[in-house]
Amino acid sequence: MDLGVWMSRGVLAHKRGTEYEVQAWNLKELPDPLSQPPEPHRLFIAVEGSWRGFFVLEPWVSHNPDDEMRPWTLLFNPGSWTQIPRQSAPQRDRKLGYTLDVPNVPLDPNGGTK
DSSP: OOOEOOHHHHHHHHSOOOOOEEEEEESOOGGGGGGGSSSEEEEEEEETTTTEEEEEEEEEEEETOOOSSSOOOOOOOOGGOOEEEEOOOOOOOTTTOOBSSOOOOBBTTTTTTT
């Protein structure tokens, strides 16, 4: 399953430019299909109204019940970033914090795009 989130240009630069092997994105709610195959799941990123690319998510999700604002954490390797041609993204859903309305980009077996 793929889902999309909205980031500022600066946050995306930070997520892509880190020396760490893993980065995180926290969510208020976790979409049910995320726990179902097929894998890998992807986290699409929209910046300034356009989809820019995606990260391949790690196959597990962390839950912190003490965090009332964003208890779910998605993990990804910043080196998995795959840029895609820009296309219009839906308006940010501030209540939900993510969208399932992401670009239809085929995934090759190595994690990139076809």
